[in-house]
Amino acid sequence: MSQQQSSLRLQRIDVTKNMARYYALSIQPTLFGQTSLVRAWGRIGTRGKEIVHMFEREQDAIALLRKIAERKLKKGYSVK
Numbered sequence: 001m002s003q004q005q006s007s008l009r010l011q012r013i014d015v016t017k018n019m020a021r022y023y024a025l026s027i028q029p030t031l032f033g034q035t036s037l038v039r040a041w042g043r044i045g046t047r048g049k050e051i052v053h054m055f056e057r058e059q060d061a062i063a064l065l066r067k068i069a070e071r072k073l074k075k076g077y078s079v080k
Contacts, residue, residue: 008069010077011044020044023072023078027061030054037061039068 007026012019024040035058042048055061074080 002048006065008065009080010069010072011080012072012075013037013044014076021077022048023068023077025065025068027058027065037064 009023009025010023012023014023020043022040022042022044024038026038026040028036028038030036035055037055038050038051039053040048040050053061053064055064
């Protein structure tokens with residue numbers, strides 16, 4: 001298992017709607033040999049919210065990262 005750190009940051013800005021959002025995804029190893037997917041989101045310039053998903057296999061974390069990223073890209077987010 002490689003357990004290398006990888007991350008993706010997306011943003012969606014629409015001045016006409018006063019919208020400035022970010023969505024960050026990061027795969028990180030844990031102290032106990034598992035893999036975590038950390039999701040953070042909110043308005044750009046704020047701390048926002050965060051949730052951590054734990055996985056036994058790194059492939060499962062990568063699959064969820066890709067699924068979330070595809071969904072966000074369809075909603076108009078772009079890679080920063």
